Amino acid sequence: MTKMSNSPAYLRASLKTEKPIVYVDMDGVLCDFDKRHEELMSKGINQFQAFNHAFAFKDLDPLPGAIEAWQSLQEKYDTYILSTAMWSNTYAWTDKRIWVQKYLGKSANKKLILSHNKGLLMGDFLIDDRIANGVADFTGEHIHFGTEKFPTWKEVLDYLLATKQNEKD
Numbered sequence: 001m002t003k004m005s006n007s008p009a010y011l012r013a014s015l016k017t018e019k020p021i022v023y024v025d026m027d028g029v030l031c032d033f034d035k036r037h038e039e040l041m042s043k044g045i046n047q048f049q050a051f052n053h054a055f056a057f058k059d060l061d062p063l064p065g066a067i068e069a070w071q072s073l074q075e076k077y078d079t080y081i082l083s084t085a086m087w088s089n090t091y092a093w094t095d096k097r098i099w100v101q102k103y104l105g106k107s108a109n110k111k112l113i114l115s116h117n118k119g120l121l122m123g124d125f126l127i128d129d130r131i132a133n134g135v136a137d138f139t140g141e142h143i144h145f146g147t148e149k150f151p152t153w154k155e156v157l158d159y160l161l162a163t164k165q166n167e168k169d
């Protein structure tokens with residue numbers, strides 16, 4: 001082994017930063033899954049089949065303000081995408097990876113985490129429209145997207161970019 005390959009930084013090979021960590025869900029937060037789901041069902045595909053359809057997660061439209069919000073969070077936070085890909089729909093796993101590169105670009109390189117247990121992840125905030133797949137067990141703060149308190153990205157950004165949220169005690 002060379003000297004460099006023994007260095008702590010090389011051995012850790014992590015993206016760790018000192019900024020607070022924010023996880024961002026995909027369907028219903030960054031991407032408009034509901035629109036696609038309704039499109040598929042309008043073609044006579046039933047609900048179960050629509051979830052498992054090859055195009056169910058392919059190139060979904062971003063939700064209003066989502067891309068700009070992701071970029072806005074970069075300066076103050078270490079941001080990750082934390083999504084659950086349907087186990088039964090293998091296309092979903094690839095399509096989510098492609099979506100992240102297409103719409104979030106370089107700031108999201110290697111920042112996609114796919115998990116059925118979001119509660120295992122350590123961090124400060126999780127922006128998610130549901131409590132399923134471990135969100136209810138997340139030990140940081142769940143920002144419940146789409147609720148009365150956080151109906152759109154505007155309210156989420158107002159909250160996260162407020163000065164008090166950036167001062168870690």
Ligand SMILES: [Mg+2]
Pocket residue numbers: 025026027028029128129130
């Ligand atoms: Mg969701």
